[in-house]
Amino acid sequence: MSASAPARHDGPPADYLSESTVKSWLLTVDHKRIGILYLISVTTFFFVGGVIAGLMRLELMTPRGDVLGSADTYNRMFTMHGVIMIFFFLVPAIPAVLGNFLLPIMIGARDLAFPKINLMSWYVYMIGGLMGVYILLHGGIDTGWTFYTPFSSMYSNTQVVTAALAVFITGFSSILTGLNFVVTVHTMRAPGMTWFRMPLFVWSHYATALIMVLGTPVLAISVVLVGLERFFGVGVFDPKLGGDPILFQHLFWFYSHPAVYIMVLPGFAVVSEIIPCFARRPIFGYRFVAFASVAIAIFGFLVWGHHMFVSGQSMYAGAVFSILSFLVAIPSAIKVFNWTATLYKGSIKFDTPMLYALGFMGLFTIGGLTGLMLASLAIDVHVHDTYFIVAHFHYIMVGGTVMAYLGGIHFWWPKMTGRMYSDLWGKLSALLVFVGFNLTFFPQFLLGYLGMPRRYFEYRPEFQVLNVMSTAGATVLAVGMVVPVIYLLLSLRGPKNAGPNPWNATGLEWQIESPPTTHNFHEPVLVTCEPYLYSPEEAEREYAHAQHDHVA
Amino acid sequence: MSELHQSSEAHEQSHHVIAVKTYVMIYWVLMALLLATVLASDMPLGGAHLLVAMTIALIKAILIVLFFMHVYYSAPLTWVTAVGSFLWVGLLLGFLLSDYFTRGWLHILGK
Ligand SMILES: [Cu+2]
Numbered sequence: 259m260s261a262s263a264p265a266r267h268d269g270p271p272a273d274y275l276s277e278s279t280v281k282s283w284l285l286t287v288d289h290k291r292i293g294i295l296y297l298i299s300v301t302t303f304f305f306v307g308g309v310i311a312g313l314m315r316l317e318l319m320t321p322r323g324d325v326l327g328s329a330d331t332y333n334r335m336f337t338m339h340g341v342i343m344i345f346f347f348l349v350p351a352i353p354a355v356l357g358n359f360l361l362p363i364m365i366g367a368r369d370l371a372f373p374k375i376n377l378m379s380w381y382v383y384m385i386g387g388l389m390g391v392y393i394l395l396h397g398g399i400d401t402g403w404t405f406y407t408p409f410s411s412m413y414s415n416t417q418v419v420t421a422a423l424a425v426f427i428t429g430f431s432s433i434l435t436g437l438n439f440v441v442t443v444h445t446m447r448a449p450g451m452t453w454f455r456m457p458l459f460v461w462s463h464y465a466t467a468l469i470m471v472l473g474t475p476v477l478a479i480s481v482v483l484v485g486l487e488r489f490f491g492v493g494v495f496d497p498k499l500g501g502d503p504i505l506f507q508h509l510f511w512f513y514s515h516p517a518v519y520i521m522v523l524p525g526f527a528v529v530s531e532i533i534p535c536f537a538r539r540p541i542f543g544y545r546f547v548a549f550a551s552v553a554i555a556i557f558g559f560l561v562w563g564h565h566m567f568v569s570g571q572s573m574y575a576g577a578v579f580s581i582l583s584f585l586v587a588i589p590s591a592i593k594v595f596n597w598t599a600t601l602y603k604g605s606i607k608f609d610t611p612m613l614y615a616l617g618f619m620g621l622f623t624i625g626g627l628t629g630l631m632l633a634s635l636a637i638d639v640h641v642h643d644t645y646f647i648v649a650h651f652h653y654i655m656v657g658g659t660v661m662a663y664l665g666g667i668h669f670w671w672p673k674m675t676g677r678m679y680s681d682l683w684g685k686l687s688a689l690l691v692f693v694g695f696n697l698t699f700f701p702q703f704l705l706g707y708l709g710m711p712r713r714y715f716e717y718r719p720e721f722q723v724l725n726v727m728s729t730a731g732a733t734v735l736a737v738g739m740v741v742p743v744i745y746l747l748l749s750l751r752g753p754k755n756a757g758p759n760p761w762n763a764t765g766l767e768w769q770i771e772s773p774p775t776t777h778n779f780h781e782p783v784l785v786t787c788e789p790y791l792y793s794p795e796e797a798e799r800e801y802a803h804a805q806h807d808h809v810a
Numbered sequence: 811m812s813e814l815h816q817s818s819e820a821h822e823q824s825h826h827v828i829a830v831k832t833y834v835m836i837y838w839v840l841m842a843l844l845l846a847t848v849l850a851s852d853m854p855l856g857g858a859h860l861l862v863a864m865t866i867a868l869i870k871a872i873l874i875v876l877f878f879m880h881v882y883y884s885a886p887l888t889w890v891t892a893v894g895s896f897l898w899v900g901l902l903l904g905f906l907l908s909d910y911f912t913r914g915w916l917h918i919l920g921k
């Protein structure tokens with residue numbers, strides 16, 4: 259403490275990483291440090307969930323159950339994989355890491371509106387997470403991450419109540435983050451930072467935060483009801499007592515469909531920053547992209563019944579939900595088309611973050627279009643509960659969110675740490691992730707279409723070839739996930755060589771030091787221009803100049 | 811008393827102070843509506859019982875939100891938040907009921 263005190267008076271203020279005591283980390287209210295705490299936590303859970311996925315893929319190498327021993331173990335595996343990946347990784351991943359770190363800087367603020375609540379959200383998340391670890395070590399849970407009644411409320415003899423409580427608690431960390439973002443965007447913008455000068459990263463996170471605040475309480479209610487049902491048999495989901503098991507699905511999906519957008523809107527946020535930077539062009543149709551985020555947040559709440567086409571929901575409600583699900587594709591398509599239009603006539607550079615962003619565009623599009631197939635009633639009846647569904651949502655969750663997360667980490671790593679990483683290894687692992695991902699999940703579309711049901715640990719022998727392909731792909735994917743951890747951590751041993759703006763990007767975060775100082779800015783921020791003022795002509799000239807130098 | 815006055819002035823921008831008289835008045839209106847609920851339950855309304863009880867409950871809820879929760883005197887953004895929240899509960903209930911009310915319209919088992 260005393261060592262850093264003089265530095266504040268004499269030289270430039272110390273960067274946010276300079277204090278290194280455990281206490282300074284655990285009691286920090288600096289949004290950047292909380293972002294780093296989240297980075298470590300969610301990445302750890304990602305690898306735990308990944309190991310479980312690896313075990314499942316190993317089991318599915320052969321048609322017979324041989325690796326995990328029993329179907330029961332397999333049920334627990336896929337449930338834990340889902341619970342960990344959804345609630346402890348995908349939902350907090352981008353907002354709580356990159357959002358926490360960048361959102362205040364991007365709007366010219368010193369911190370979020372409620373720094374202490376921000377720290378509290380991490381602790382709440384950790385309590386939920388530790389309960390998740392407890393469940394994992396004490397037999398797990400076998401209901402699937404969806405906790406469907408009546409199995410969860412009456413029959414399952416696993417850790418359902420503990421899991422419900424863990425999800426309930428973790429939900430609050432999400433609500434707190436959402437609340438913080440909404441208030442921050444409304445009240446903390448720097449002078450001149452009008453709504454339409456905000457980077458699209460902020461717009462997307464604002465939309466995400468709205469969903470977090472509006473949807474998560476309903477998830478909390480539904481899991482509490484499952485707990486009450488188990489303990490006291492209150493009968494909300496029990497037809498014998500006048501309840502309805504399908505009511506649970508309504509409540510659950512009222513949150514969990516919008517939760518898909520909690521997971522993927524932040525992905526849009528990251529991609530909307532990366533694409534203009536590496537195409538050297540202003541984003542095409544800024545307002546359309548911004549409003550599309552909000553439209554997705556709102557319309558995302560009107561489609562949840564598409565998860566219930568074959569589970570006893572009325573046909574009329576099914577038809578309405580089907581049509582509305584088609585409509586929600588429009589704002590998503592607006593985004594993809596506008597990114598594509600941004601690339602047109604751009605001066606494109608294929609750095610590591612850009613590779614991930616381009617991968618995101620392709621894979622998310624496949625995931626979205628297969629979503630439309632599933633939103634049509636007739637096709638859904640055919641492929642419901644098959645591997646087609648599994649492939650579809652992994653194209654959104656891994657092909658979308660995880661790709662965007664990795665792209666974002668690679669884009670802002672120099673900002674967060676002050677250090678560059680090996681570009682060669684970066685590109686190589688991006689390629690591994692892309693190839694491994696497609697090899698893992700494309701065969702699952704075929705498997706599902708051929709009729710292989712999901713959530714079984716044994717299958718008919720004719721499905722084996724495609725399953726072996728999928729497992730092989732998972733191995734490649736795993737390597738592609740581990741390599742970045744190695745070279746990113748190795749980069750921390752090097753000097754702070756990134757400089758404030760290694761990508762020559764626009765945006766307030768690139769005008770301050772890397773890593774930023776504790777208070778982000780040295781003087782009051784005044785914003786006078788739109789975001790994304792890139793010039794392809796200038797990039798062209800620089801490129802020609804560099805070529806000329808090489809020739810000469 | 812003077813301390814109360816000071817703090818009310820300090821918060822004038824964010825918290826409008828509601829007169830005790832208003833609170834008492836709203837309280838009696840709520841009590842009257844409570845009485846109405848009880849009386850309505852004994853009236854021969856047939857199938858409209860639920861509708862009447864729910865309408866009265868809705869009016870009570872609105873009064874509480876507007877006055878006891880100070881929304882009536884708050885900034886427009888607070889209004890948007892309050893109305894939005896109820897709209898969202900409405901969405902949940904509306905779509906839920908659209909399922910429950912249309913079950914069995916088609917004479918197919920389970921639809
Ligand atoms: Cu959905």
